[in-house]
Amino acid sequence: MDLKHFIVIGLMFSVSGMADPEMMGKTFEIRFESHHFSPQTLEVPANTPLQVRVVNSSRERIEFESFSLNREKVVEPGGSVTLKLPALRAGTYDFFDDFHQDVPEGAIVAK
Protein backbone atom coordinates (compact mmCIF):
# COMPACT_ATOMS: atom_id res chain seq x y z
CA MET A 1 0.00 0.00 0.00
CA ASP A 2 1.46 3.39 -0.90
CA LEU A 3 0.99 6.73 0.83
CA LYS A 4 -1.76 7.91 -1.52
CA HIS A 5 -3.92 4.85 -0.81
CA PHE A 6 -3.34 5.22 2.93
CA ILE A 7 -4.59 8.84 2.91
CA VAL A 8 -7.61 8.12 0.68
CA ILE A 9 -8.72 5.18 2.82
CA GLY A 10 -8.29 7.26 5.97
CA LEU A 11 -10.42 10.11 4.61
CA MET A 12 -13.15 7.77 3.39
CA PHE A 13 -13.22 6.04 6.74
CA SER A 14 -13.48 9.33 8.62
CA VAL A 15 -16.08 11.11 6.49
CA SER A 16 -18.36 8.10 6.03
CA GLY A 17 -18.64 7.70 9.77
CA MET A 18 -19.50 11.28 10.75
CA ALA A 19 -22.20 11.21 13.37
CA ASP A 20 -25.75 12.15 12.46
CA PRO A 21 -26.77 14.96 14.88
CA GLU A 22 -30.12 13.24 15.48
CA MET A 23 -28.31 10.11 16.63
CA MET A 24 -26.35 11.89 19.36
CA GLY A 25 -28.92 11.12 22.03
CA LYS A 26 -30.50 13.03 24.85
CA THR A 27 -28.71 15.95 26.49
CA PHE A 28 -28.23 16.04 30.26
CA GLU A 29 -27.05 19.03 32.25
CA ILE A 30 -24.56 19.44 35.07
CA ARG A 31 -24.27 22.88 36.65
CA PHE A 32 -21.33 24.25 38.62
CA GLU A 33 -22.16 26.89 41.20
CA SER A 34 -21.13 27.76 44.76
CA HIS A 35 -18.08 25.50 44.37
CA HIS A 36 -20.25 22.42 43.79
CA PHE A 37 -21.55 20.38 40.89
CA SER A 38 -25.27 19.91 40.72
CA PRO A 39 -26.49 17.25 40.50
CA GLN A 40 -23.55 15.54 42.09
CA THR A 41 -24.86 12.20 40.87
CA LEU A 42 -26.31 12.24 37.36
CA GLU A 43 -28.29 9.20 36.27
CA VAL A 44 -28.28 8.47 32.54
CA PRO A 45 -29.51 5.54 30.46
CA ALA A 46 -26.91 2.86 29.69
CA ASN A 47 -26.19 1.59 26.18
CA THR A 48 -27.26 4.75 24.33
CA PRO A 49 -25.17 7.71 23.13
CA LEU A 50 -25.81 10.93 25.01
CA GLN A 51 -24.55 14.46 25.54
CA VAL A 52 -23.71 16.20 28.79
CA ARG A 53 -23.86 19.99 28.91
CA VAL A 54 -21.70 21.48 31.64
CA VAL A 55 -22.81 24.95 32.68
CA ASN A 56 -20.50 27.06 34.80
CA SER A 57 -22.70 29.48 36.74
CA SER A 58 -19.88 30.49 39.06
CA ARG A 59 -17.32 33.27 38.78
CA GLU A 60 -14.38 30.87 38.69
CA ARG A 61 -12.88 29.02 35.76
CA ILE A 62 -13.21 25.25 36.06
CA GLU A 63 -11.80 22.24 34.27
CA PHE A 64 -14.51 19.60 34.05
CA GLU A 65 -12.69 16.29 33.92
CA SER A 66 -13.63 12.64 33.95
CA PHE A 67 -10.81 10.15 34.22
CA SER A 68 -12.95 7.11 33.46
CA LEU A 69 -14.60 8.79 30.45
CA ASN A 70 -11.36 10.40 29.22
CA ARG A 71 -12.90 13.86 29.01
CA GLU A 72 -11.30 17.19 29.98
CA LYS A 73 -12.81 20.61 29.22
CA VAL A 74 -12.17 24.09 30.55
CA VAL A 75 -15.41 25.99 31.19
CA GLU A 76 -15.16 29.76 31.50
CA PRO A 77 -17.18 31.62 34.14
CA GLY A 78 -20.72 31.98 32.80
CA GLY A 79 -19.94 29.63 29.92
CA SER A 80 -20.89 26.10 28.98
CA VAL A 81 -19.53 23.15 27.02
CA THR A 82 -21.25 20.10 25.59
CA LEU A 83 -19.58 16.70 25.76
CA LYS A 84 -20.56 13.89 23.44
CA LEU A 85 -20.44 10.50 25.07
CA PRO A 86 -20.68 7.09 23.46
CA ALA A 87 -23.12 4.44 24.66
CA LEU A 88 -21.99 3.74 28.22
CA ARG A 89 -22.03 0.33 29.81
CA ALA A 90 -23.95 0.23 33.10
CA GLY A 91 -21.65 1.58 35.78
CA THR A 92 -20.35 4.65 37.59
CA TYR A 93 -18.14 7.23 35.91
CA ASP A 94 -16.33 9.92 37.91
CA PHE A 95 -16.13 13.64 37.22
CA PHE A 96 -14.35 16.45 39.05
CA ASP A 97 -12.96 19.98 38.72
CA ASP A 98 -9.26 19.60 38.02
CA PHE A 99 -8.61 23.28 38.84
CA HIS A 100 -10.08 22.99 42.34
CA GLN A 101 -9.22 19.79 44.14
CA ASP A 102 -11.46 20.74 47.08
CA VAL A 103 -14.62 20.59 44.95
CA PRO A 104 -16.46 17.35 45.80
CA GLU A 105 -16.27 14.74 43.04
CA GLY A 106 -19.41 13.78 41.20
CA ALA A 107 -20.53 10.69 39.34
CA ILE A 108 -22.42 9.82 36.19
CA VAL A 109 -24.32 6.62 36.83
CA ALA A 110 -25.41 4.71 33.72
CA LYS A 111 -28.31 2.32 34.38
Added chain:
Amino acid sequence: MITPLKAALRYLPLFGLAAALRCAAQLDPWEFEVYPYSTNPRGIAEFETDNAAVVEGHAAGGEGTASGTLRSQGMWYNSYEVTYGLTDRVEAALYLNMAEPAGGGLQWAGDKFRLRGRLFEQETLPVDVGWYVELEWHKTPQYDDAVRELEFRPILEKDLGRFSVMANPKFEKVLAGVGHDQGVEFGYVAGMYYRWARSLSPGLEFYGGAGLIDHADPVGQQQHYLFPVVWGELPRGLEYNFGLGFGLTRGSDHLIVKFNLELERFVGAILRAPPDGGWFF
Protein backbone atom coordinates in the same frame (compact mmCIF):
# COMPACT_ATOMS: atom_id res chain seq x y z
CA MET B 1 -23.19 -5.04 23.48
CA ILE B 2 -19.63 -5.29 22.21
CA THR B 3 -17.15 -5.33 25.07
CA PRO B 4 -14.37 -2.70 25.04
CA LEU B 5 -11.76 -5.41 24.59
CA LYS B 6 -13.52 -6.88 21.55
CA ALA B 7 -14.00 -3.40 20.14
CA ALA B 8 -10.31 -2.62 20.72
CA LEU B 9 -9.36 -5.72 18.78
CA ARG B 10 -11.74 -4.69 15.99
CA TYR B 11 -9.97 -1.33 15.62
CA LEU B 12 -6.45 -2.70 15.94
CA PRO B 13 -6.02 -3.28 12.19
CA LEU B 14 -6.64 0.42 11.56
CA PHE B 15 -4.02 1.51 14.04
CA GLY B 16 -1.71 -1.26 12.94
CA LEU B 17 -1.85 0.05 9.40
CA ALA B 18 0.87 2.56 10.14
CA ALA B 19 3.15 -0.09 11.53
CA ALA B 20 2.41 -2.41 8.64
CA LEU B 21 3.61 0.05 6.03
CA ARG B 22 7.02 -1.04 4.86
CA CYS B 23 9.02 1.88 6.15
CA ALA B 24 9.59 4.20 9.07
CA ALA B 25 11.44 7.37 10.01
CA GLN B 26 14.28 7.72 12.42
CA LEU B 27 13.32 7.77 16.05
CA ASP B 28 13.23 10.85 18.27
CA PRO B 29 14.85 9.61 21.50
CA TRP B 30 14.23 12.99 23.17
CA GLU B 31 10.53 12.37 23.12
CA PHE B 32 9.19 8.94 23.88
CA GLU B 33 5.62 10.16 24.06
CA VAL B 34 2.41 9.26 22.27
CA TYR B 35 0.18 12.19 21.45
CA PRO B 36 -3.53 11.93 22.18
CA TYR B 37 -6.33 13.60 20.27
CA SER B 38 -6.96 16.15 23.02
CA THR B 39 -4.93 19.38 23.10
CA ASN B 40 -4.18 21.89 25.82
CA PRO B 41 -7.25 24.07 26.36
CA ARG B 42 -7.06 27.78 25.51
CA GLY B 43 -4.85 29.68 27.95
CA ILE B 44 -3.41 26.58 29.61
CA ALA B 45 0.37 26.15 29.69
CA GLU B 46 2.01 22.80 30.22
CA PHE B 47 5.56 22.37 31.43
CA GLU B 48 7.12 19.02 30.67
CA THR B 49 10.42 17.23 30.90
CA ASP B 50 11.04 14.00 28.97
CA ASN B 51 13.94 11.78 29.88
CA ALA B 52 15.32 8.61 28.34
CA ALA B 53 18.44 6.81 29.51
CA VAL B 54 20.03 4.13 27.34
CA VAL B 55 20.91 1.35 29.75
CA GLU B 56 21.99 -1.17 27.13
CA GLY B 57 22.80 0.50 23.85
CA HIS B 58 25.36 0.45 21.06
CA ALA B 59 29.09 1.06 21.35
CA ALA B 60 29.50 3.07 18.12
CA GLY B 61 27.96 6.31 16.88
CA GLY B 62 25.19 6.16 14.29
CA GLU B 63 23.72 3.00 15.78
CA GLY B 64 20.61 2.50 17.89
CA THR B 65 19.08 5.80 19.03
CA ALA B 66 22.34 7.65 18.27
CA SER B 67 22.12 9.50 14.93
CA GLY B 68 25.40 11.33 15.32
CA THR B 69 29.01 10.51 16.09
CA LEU B 70 28.50 9.71 19.79
CA ARG B 71 27.54 6.23 20.91
CA SER B 72 24.13 5.53 22.42
CA GLN B 73 25.41 3.39 25.31
CA GLY B 74 24.96 5.36 28.53
CA MET B 75 23.33 8.36 26.81
CA TRP B 76 20.77 10.43 28.71
CA TYR B 77 18.32 12.25 26.44
CA ASN B 78 16.77 15.14 28.32
CA SER B 79 14.23 17.60 26.93
CA TYR B 80 12.19 20.50 28.27
CA GLU B 81 8.94 21.51 26.65
CA VAL B 82 6.52 24.38 27.12
CA THR B 83 3.13 23.92 25.47
CA TYR B 84 0.42 26.58 25.31
CA GLY B 85 -3.20 26.27 24.26
CA LEU B 86 -3.77 28.97 21.63
CA THR B 87 -7.40 27.94 21.22
CA ASP B 88 -9.35 24.95 22.48
CA ARG B 89 -8.25 23.09 19.34
CA VAL B 90 -4.73 24.30 18.58
CA GLU B 91 -1.64 24.36 20.78
CA ALA B 92 1.94 25.51 20.21
CA ALA B 93 5.06 24.09 21.85
CA LEU B 94 8.73 24.94 22.12
CA TYR B 95 11.35 22.35 23.05
CA LEU B 96 14.88 22.48 24.36
CA ASN B 97 16.75 19.21 23.77
CA MET B 98 19.77 18.36 25.90
CA ALA B 99 21.90 15.23 26.10
CA GLU B 100 24.54 13.79 28.34
CA PRO B 101 26.73 11.12 26.77
CA ALA B 102 28.42 8.55 28.97
CA GLY B 103 31.36 10.23 30.67
CA GLY B 104 30.42 13.70 29.40
CA GLY B 105 28.42 16.66 30.65
CA LEU B 106 24.94 17.85 29.75
CA GLN B 107 25.00 19.60 26.35
CA TRP B 108 22.58 21.39 24.06
CA ALA B 109 21.37 19.05 21.34
CA GLY B 110 18.77 21.09 19.46
CA ASP B 111 15.41 22.85 19.55
CA LYS B 112 11.97 22.16 18.15
CA PHE B 113 8.80 24.10 17.53
CA ARG B 114 5.51 22.45 16.86
CA LEU B 115 1.83 23.13 16.33
CA ARG B 116 -0.74 20.50 17.15
CA GLY B 117 -4.49 20.52 16.71
CA ARG B 118 -7.61 18.43 16.86
CA LEU B 119 -10.47 18.27 14.39
CA PHE B 120 -14.18 18.27 15.30
CA GLU B 121 -15.41 17.29 18.73
CA GLN B 122 -14.70 13.98 20.42
CA GLU B 123 -17.03 11.22 19.18
CA THR B 124 -18.01 13.12 16.01
CA LEU B 125 -15.95 10.78 13.84
CA PRO B 126 -15.60 7.04 14.44
CA VAL B 127 -11.95 7.74 15.20
CA ASP B 128 -10.93 11.07 16.75
CA VAL B 129 -8.47 12.83 14.44
CA GLY B 130 -5.81 15.45 15.09
CA TRP B 131 -2.70 16.81 13.38
CA TYR B 132 0.89 17.68 14.30
CA VAL B 133 3.54 19.74 12.48
CA GLU B 134 7.07 20.12 13.85
CA LEU B 135 10.21 22.00 12.80
CA GLU B 136 13.45 20.85 14.40
CA TRP B 137 16.83 22.56 14.11
CA HIS B 138 20.31 21.88 15.47
CA LYS B 139 23.95 21.99 14.43
CA THR B 140 25.09 19.18 16.64
CA PRO B 141 26.56 16.45 14.44
CA GLN B 142 27.59 14.55 17.55
CA TYR B 143 23.87 13.86 18.13
CA ASP B 144 22.25 14.18 14.72
CA ASP B 145 23.76 14.72 11.28
CA ALA B 146 20.66 16.49 9.96
CA VAL B 147 20.42 20.26 10.55
CA ARG B 148 16.76 21.08 9.91
CA GLU B 149 13.87 18.62 9.79
CA LEU B 150 10.15 18.99 9.16
CA GLU B 151 7.72 16.43 10.49
CA PHE B 152 4.00 15.86 10.05
CA ARG B 153 1.82 13.40 11.94
CA PRO B 154 -1.86 12.66 11.73
CA ILE B 155 -3.10 11.78 15.21
CA LEU B 156 -5.69 9.03 15.62
CA GLU B 157 -7.42 8.00 18.82
CA LYS B 158 -10.25 5.69 19.73
CA ASP B 159 -11.65 5.32 23.24
CA LEU B 160 -13.30 2.01 23.97
CA GLY B 161 -14.62 1.98 27.49
CA ARG B 162 -11.60 2.35 29.74
CA PHE B 163 -9.21 1.52 26.90
CA SER B 164 -7.67 4.18 24.66
CA VAL B 165 -5.81 3.33 21.47
CA MET B 166 -3.66 6.04 19.87
CA ALA B 167 -1.53 6.13 16.74
CA ASN B 168 0.74 8.86 15.37
CA PRO B 169 2.17 7.81 11.99
CA LYS B 170 5.17 10.09 11.29
CA PHE B 171 6.29 11.64 8.02
CA GLU B 172 9.63 13.39 8.20
CA LYS B 173 11.72 15.32 5.67
CA VAL B 174 15.27 16.52 6.22
CA LEU B 175 15.45 20.11 4.95
CA ALA B 176 19.16 20.73 5.55
CA GLY B 177 22.12 18.56 6.47
CA VAL B 178 22.75 14.92 5.73
CA GLY B 179 19.74 13.42 3.95
CA HIS B 180 18.28 16.70 2.60
CA ASP B 181 18.46 15.31 -0.93
CA GLN B 182 16.49 12.21 0.02
CA GLY B 183 12.75 11.66 0.23
CA VAL B 184 10.31 11.39 3.08
CA GLU B 185 10.80 9.02 5.98
CA PHE B 186 7.92 7.26 7.65
CA GLY B 187 7.70 6.04 11.22
CA TYR B 188 5.20 5.35 13.95
CA VAL B 189 4.42 6.14 17.54
CA ALA B 190 1.46 4.31 19.07
CA GLY B 191 0.01 3.35 22.42
CA MET B 192 -2.68 1.36 24.14
CA TYR B 193 -3.73 2.50 27.61
CA TYR B 194 -6.11 1.27 30.26
CA ARG B 195 -7.56 3.80 32.68
CA TRP B 196 -7.41 1.87 35.94
CA ALA B 197 -6.85 4.59 38.56
CA ARG B 198 -5.96 8.28 38.31
CA SER B 199 -2.73 7.76 40.22
CA LEU B 200 -1.57 4.59 38.46
CA SER B 201 -2.60 3.00 35.17
CA PRO B 202 -0.86 0.65 32.74
CA GLY B 203 -0.15 1.03 29.06
CA LEU B 204 1.89 -0.26 26.16
CA GLU B 205 3.72 2.07 23.79
CA PHE B 206 5.29 1.34 20.42
CA TYR B 207 7.96 3.36 18.62
CA GLY B 208 9.61 2.54 15.35
CA GLY B 209 11.71 3.84 12.51
CA ALA B 210 13.21 2.19 9.48
CA GLY B 211 14.07 4.61 6.72
CA LEU B 212 12.69 6.22 3.61
CA ILE B 213 9.20 5.58 2.30
CA ASP B 214 10.56 4.32 -1.01
CA HIS B 215 13.69 2.69 0.39
CA ALA B 216 13.32 1.06 3.78
CA ASP B 217 16.39 -0.17 5.64
CA PRO B 218 16.84 -3.92 6.06
CA VAL B 219 14.73 -5.11 9.00
CA GLY B 220 17.77 -5.90 11.12
CA GLN B 221 18.95 -2.28 10.88
CA GLN B 222 15.56 -0.78 11.68
CA GLN B 223 14.60 0.33 15.16
CA HIS B 224 11.46 -0.90 16.85
CA TYR B 225 10.70 -0.61 20.56
CA LEU B 226 8.04 -1.87 22.92
CA PHE B 227 7.56 0.09 26.15
CA PRO B 228 5.37 -1.26 28.93
CA VAL B 229 4.53 1.92 30.88
CA VAL B 230 2.76 3.12 33.98
CA TRP B 231 1.22 6.56 34.04
CA GLY B 232 -0.93 8.68 36.25
CA GLU B 233 -1.32 11.83 38.28
CA LEU B 234 0.62 12.66 41.43
CA PRO B 235 -0.48 15.22 44.05
CA ARG B 236 -0.70 18.86 42.87
CA GLY B 237 -1.55 17.78 39.34
CA LEU B 238 1.90 16.48 38.41
CA GLU B 239 1.51 13.82 35.72
CA TYR B 240 4.07 11.12 35.01
CA ASN B 241 4.78 8.36 32.51
CA PHE B 242 7.46 5.81 33.31
CA GLY B 243 8.46 2.89 31.12
CA LEU B 244 11.05 0.36 30.11
CA GLY B 245 11.75 0.14 26.40
CA PHE B 246 12.85 -3.11 24.86
CA GLY B 247 14.50 -3.02 21.44
CA LEU B 248 12.99 -5.56 19.08
CA THR B 249 15.67 -5.60 16.38
CA ARG B 250 19.47 -5.70 16.23
CA GLY B 251 19.49 -2.09 15.10
CA SER B 252 17.59 -0.98 18.22
CA ASP B 253 19.15 -0.18 21.56
CA HIS B 254 18.45 -3.11 23.84
CA LEU B 255 17.07 -1.37 26.93
CA ILE B 256 15.93 2.19 27.52
CA VAL B 257 14.36 3.69 30.64
CA LYS B 258 12.05 6.63 30.13
CA PHE B 259 10.52 9.03 32.62
CA ASN B 260 8.32 11.95 31.64
CA LEU B 261 6.83 14.54 34.01
CA GLU B 262 4.35 17.29 33.20
CA LEU B 263 2.42 19.98 34.98
CA GLU B 264 -0.31 22.20 33.54
CA ARG B 265 -1.53 25.57 34.76
CA PHE B 266 -3.86 28.29 33.51
CA VAL B 267 -1.72 31.30 32.59
CA GLY B 268 -4.19 33.39 30.59
CA ALA B 269 -5.61 33.34 27.09
CA ILE B 270 -4.23 35.56 24.33
CA LEU B 271 -6.86 34.66 21.72
CA ARG B 272 -10.63 34.98 21.99
CA ALA B 273 -12.76 31.87 22.34
CA PRO B 274 -13.82 30.57 18.91
CA PRO B 275 -17.54 30.31 18.13
CA ASP B 276 -19.37 27.08 18.95
CA GLY B 277 -19.60 24.50 16.21
CA GLY B 278 -16.08 25.05 14.85
CA TRP B 279 -14.02 22.10 13.73
CA PHE B 280 -10.49 23.39 13.06
CA PHE B 281 -9.63 26.42 15.24
